[in-house]
Amino acid sequence: MEVREKIQTELTHELMLEMYWIMLLSRRIDERAWLLHRQGKFPFHISGIGHEAAQVGAAFALKRGKDWLVPYYRDLAMVLAFGLTPAEFALGLMGKKGEPSSGARQMPSHWGLRRANIISTSSPVGTQTPHAAGIGFAIKYRGDDAIVLTSIGEGSTSQGEWYEGVNWAAIHQLPVIFLVENNEYAISVPRSKQMAVSNVAEKANGLGLPGITVNGLDVIEVYDAVKSAADRARAGGGPTLIEATVLRMTPHSSDDDDRMYRSREEIEEMKQKDPVNAFRDYLIQQNIITEAAQEKFQSRAKEEVNAAIKFAEDTPYPDVEDASYPVYAEDIRHG
Amino acid sequence: MEVREKIQTELTHELMLEMYWIMLLSRRIDERAWLLHRQGKFPFHISGIGHEAAQVGAAFALKRGKDWLVPYYRDLAMVLAFGLTPAEFALGLMGKKGEPSSGARQMPSHWGLRRANIISTSSPVGTQTPHAAGIGFAIKYRGDDAIVLTSIGEGSTSQGEWYEGVNWAAIHQLPVIFLVENNEYAISVPRSKQMAVSNVAEKANGLGLPGITVNGLDVIEVYDAVKSAADRARAGGGPTLIEATVLRMTPHSSDDDDRMYRSREEIEEMKQKDPVNAFRDYLIQQNIITEAAQEKFQSRAKEEVNAAIKFAEDTPYPDVEDASYPVYAEDIRHG
C-alpha cells in the first residue's frame, strides 16, 4: 500500500484499526472454513480471501445501521463489517439452527440480515442489481437519508440483469453504488472472455453514470472512493460504478480445482500482494499499531474464530417440522 | 440533405435511383396500409414512415443475396430492399395464404424470408440481438464471406437481451452491424426515460466496439457509414454499433394514439424533414433524376401498390387444416 499524504479526515486511527480487525477476522475464519471443509466437517465453502480490502473499505464508507447492502457471495468481510457475527457465519457453513440469513435453507455465504439492512441474496448472479435499483428508488421515493451499495463479480456484469439494474439507477439518478470486485476470473473464465472493454469501469460510459477503477487491495483507496460516491449519492447526485481490482487467491469455491486453468506461479505472485498483510504493514509503518498490539489482534481473532466454530458445532440442526415454512408471508411465525 | 463532395464510388446514379425507388415504394404501400386499416380492411398496421432513409441506406450497403438480415418490425423499406415484394407484404397485412414469413401465423411486419437470408422475427423486442451474434459467430466459424446486420429501436436497447448480444459480438469480434433506429420514442416513452446517455452510440463505449451516430434522414450518410462498417466486418475487423437518428412520423402503430403524449407541432415539424422528399429533392437538384422521371416513379409506385393490394385481396385465407403444423421440424411438408 502506498503511503498517502492526505486521507479522508473521517478515517481516524481508531477507525483504521477497526477496519484492520474486520479484515483479519474475515481472513482467519475464511481460512478456518477451508480447513474444516477439507476435514469433511461441511460440504461447501466459498471464499473472500484477497477481496477483504475492497469489502471493508466499502463497508466502512457507508453509514452502517442506516445504509443498505445488497452483497454477493464473496462478501464475508463486508457483511462482518455490517454486523454479521462469526458465529452466525459458522452456523451457515454447517447448516445449523438459527442461521440468520435463511434458517439454513440456503448454502453458506448467501447473505441476508434484516437487523443490518442486508437483504436476502440468492445464487443466480446479477439478480441483485435490479433489487438495489429498486431500493434506491424507494429511498428516493420516501426521501430518506440512506443509500444502497450492491456488489458483484466482474464476470457477472455480463448478465443483462446487471445492465438493466444499473440503467434504472442512472436514468433516475438513484442513490446506489455499484461495486464490482474484479478478480479477473469467473470460475475459470478470464475477463477477456466476458467483455471487450479493458476495465469494468468503462461500462459506466455506456450507461451514463460516473465510473472509476480503484486498487481493491488498498483499503484506504477503496474507502475514499466509496466515501465520495456515497456523499454524492446522499446529496442527490446519483449512482456511481466503482470497480475494485482484487485477487481471488483461492479456487472459486471448495468444489473448484483451479489448477486446470491457471498456473501455480500466478497464485504465488498473488501472495506478495496480500491485502491483509499490506494493511498490517502499513499500520505498523505508520505507527498506528505496534507489533505487540498486532500480535494481540491475531490471538484475539484466533479466539473468536474458535468460539464461533465451537458455537456452531454445539448448535443443533434446524427442526424438520419447520422445513415446510414459510413459503408465504402468512406462514411466518412471529415472536 | 447536404450535398456531398465525395460519396462512395459504388454509389452510382443507377444505385441511387434504385434506392429512391425502394424508399418511395415503401412509403406508398405504408400510407396505403394506414388507409386500408382505417377502412377496416385489416386489424393492424405498424409503420416505417420516417425511417426509410436509414433502412434503405443500410440495406444497400450490404451484399444482398449473401449477407444476412435480422430486422425489426419497422423495417418495411429494408426488407423490400432485400427482396420482399409488396404483394407479400400485403398478404401479411391481411393474413392471407402464402404469406412467406409465417404462413400468416404472425402479425404483419414480423419479417422472415428464407430466400433472402432474412431470419424469422418475433414480437418480444431485443430477442433478435443474440440471434444476430449467433449468426455472426457461425459465419466466422465457417469462414464465410458474409456479414449480418440487425436493427432495433432505441427503446429496445434497454433490454438485457440487447446488451448480451452486442457483448458477444464485441468479445469475439464477430461480423455484425448493430443498427439502432433512434426515433426518440418507445411507444410513448421518450429516450430520456430509457437511458442516461444522450446518444445510443455511447453505449458502444461500455461494450468495447466502435459506435457512431449518423443522420438517419440522409440515405447517403447511412449508406456510407454502414458500408464502411460492413467492409471492416468482412475483413475481420469486428462489429460496429450504428445509431441512425430518424423520425417516427406516425403513431406507434394503428393501436396507438400519440396525441396523448406528444404535440401536433412536433408532428408538423417532422414533415419538413421527411426523408423521402429530401432524397427526391436531392436527386432532382443533382440532376440525377428529372421531374418527369420522378413523376413516373410516383405513378409506377401507385400501380405496384394497387396490384399488391389487389393480389392480397384476391388471395384466400390459409387452410384451417394446416393450422396445427408445423410445430416440429418433422411436420414440415416439403416440395
Next chain:
Amino acid sequence: MAEVTLIEGIRQAMDEELARDERVFIVGEDVGPRGGVFRATEGLYEKYGGSRVVDSPLAELSIVGMGIGAALYGLRPICEIQFADFIHPAFNQIVNEAAKMCYRSNGAWTVPMVIRAPYGGGIGGGLYHSQSVEAFFTHVPGLKVVVPSNPRDAKGLLKSAVRDPNPVIYFEPKKGYRLIKGELPEEDDLLVPIGQASISRQGKDLSVFAYGMMHYYTLQAAEIVAEEGIDVEVVDLRTLLPIDEQTILKSVEKTGKALIVYEGNLTGGYGAEISAILAEKAFVSLDAPIRRLAGPDVPAAPFSHPLQDWFMLDVSKIAAGIRSMAEY
C-alpha cells in the same frame, strides 16, 4: 350499482389503492401519460404524478426486479407487464427471486408486490400478443396467481392483491377488458379474498371448471345446454394458486363429472393440475373420465383470423364439450 367494464374495475382498484396507501406505486411501460396501451392506468398519472405512476425503460426483468427491491424496502409496487407474452424476460426475477424470498430468508424478507399482465387470445394478436402463460407460474410455490372473470372480482381481487404480503401475479383476460361488463356494488372498499373459487352457477349434471375469458364463455355455454336439459355447475376458479381444493372437490362429489376449460396449450396446462387433484382425491365420486378442453398444442393463437378461430375455444366449442361429457 353501476354497470362497468372489466378494465374499469381494474382501473378503479388501482385508483383506490393509490389513494389509500402512499406506499403503492405503479411501474411499467407506457403506464404514464399514455395511460397504458389498454388504458388500464388512464388518468392515474395526471392524478398521482410521475413519481407514483412510473414509465419504466422497455425492460421487463428490471420492472419486476426493481419492484422486488422497492418491496423489500417497504413500498407496494404494482408492476405492469404490457402483455403476458412479454413476462418471460422477467421469469428469473419472478421465479428465482420474488417467489423464493420469503422461504429463503426464513421469513425475514417478504415481497408484497403485484404483477399485472393482460393474457389470452382472440384479439388478432398472433403468437406474441395472445399467450396464456399461467401454468408457468402455478408451478411456483411462493407465488399467488389470480385471474378475474368479471368487473367485481377484477376490482376486489386486485385490491386484495395490492394488500397481500406476497407476490401476486394478476392475469387480466384482455379480450374481456371491454366485452365483459357487470355491476359494481357501491362498497367503500370492495375486497374479494384471494384463495377462494366461486360457484358461479349451481348445477347437478356435471362440473365445469374455468377462469378468466373461458369462464365468461362457459357461463354462456351452460345456459345454452340448460335449454337442452343439461344442468351444469360452473366453478370460477379465480385464484389459481393457492388452489381452493375444497370447493373443487365438493363440486365433483356432487356432480360426479368434471370438465376443465382453459385457453392455453393443453399439455402441461393448468387444467392438468385440477385433473390430477380430482383423480387422486375425488376418484370414488367420478362417474366419467375427467376431460380437458384447452388450446391446441401449437405455440399460440395464430394471427390470420380463420386460424385464430381454429385455435380459440368459444361458446359453441365449450357447449359441444359439455354435451359430449353429459352423454357419457
Next chain:
Amino acid sequence: MAEVTLIEGIRQAMDEELARDERVFIVGEDVGPRGGVFRATEGLYEKYGGSRVVDSPLAELSIVGMGIGAALYGLRPICEIQFADFIHPAFNQIVNEAAKMCYRSNGAWTVPMVIRAPYGGGIGGGLYHSQSVEAFFTHVPGLKVVVPSNPRDAKGLLKSAVRDPNPVIYFEPKKGYRLIKGELPEEDDLLVPIGQASISRQGKDLSVFAYGMMHYYTLQAAEIVAEEGIDVEVVDLRTLLPIDEQTILKSVEKTGKALIVYEGNLTGGYGAEISAILAEKAFVSLDAPIRRLAGPDVPAAPFSHPLQDWFMLDVSKIAAGIRSMAEY
C-alpha cells in the same frame, strides 16, 4: 461391454458427435479448459479446440440466444446451462424464440439445438443448485424434453438430441452423474430414439412412472417391495415431451393402478400431465386413485441436510408410496 458412469455416457456422446459432424459445437460457462464444473466436457477443449468448445460470458440468455442464431445459420449448438436453476434468464429465448421458430416461420426456419442442464437435488446445493424445472418446458409446444436415467440412455439420447432438427432440452440428473453406473454396448453409433418411454421392469400389480434420478430410486424400491410380494411395473419416461402416451396407457390398462414419481414441486409438476392423460384416457382401467409422489411445495430442496432429507424423495419413501398404493 464396459461399465461407465452416467456422466461418462454424456461425455462420450458429445465427443462422438463433435467428431462426426463439424457443425456441432459446445458453448457454455467453464466448458473449455475447466471441462465443465461437473467435468462433462472434460478433454473436449483439448481435443477440438476453443472454436468448437466455447467458454461463454456468464450470461445464460445469450448462450441460448446465440445458439439459436448459430442454428439458424446451419450449425448444431450444444448449449450448456451450468445448473438448471440458472436456465430461467434464458426462458424468453427458449420459450418465445427457439420453441416457436418452426411454427412461426411456417417451417422456413428451424432451430436444431440441444440445451443441456444438470437438475435435481440431494447434493447439498440448497435452493439454487437443486431445482427440477422440467415442468416449465413440458408445457411448451415446439420443444422436446429428455431426461436420461442410465448411462446407455444418457449417451444414446444425447446423440439423438444433437441430430434432432428441433430444440431439445436435455436435463441431467446430477446426483446420478457418478452414482449411476451401467453397461455401454460397444456400438459404433449408439442412438436411443427420442419420444419413447421404456418399461424398465415388468410387473402386474401397479405401474410406477418416473424419470431421471427418481427412476433410479424407483427401480430399487420395486425390488424391495417385490420381496414383500408386490409386483411393480416401472416405466422410465425418458422423453417427457412429446409424451409416449401409448406406452403409458398400455401399462395402466394392464395394472389398473398408477403412481407417478417426480422430485420437483408437486403442484403443477410434470406428473400432473401424466395423471390428467390417464384420468381421461385410461379411466375405465383404473382400479384406484392416481397418486403422485413428488417434492413438497416449498421453493426447492433446502441446504441443511436434515431439511434436504425431508425434501427429497428416496428409495424408502418411494417404497412406502408403492405399498400404500398396493393396499388400495
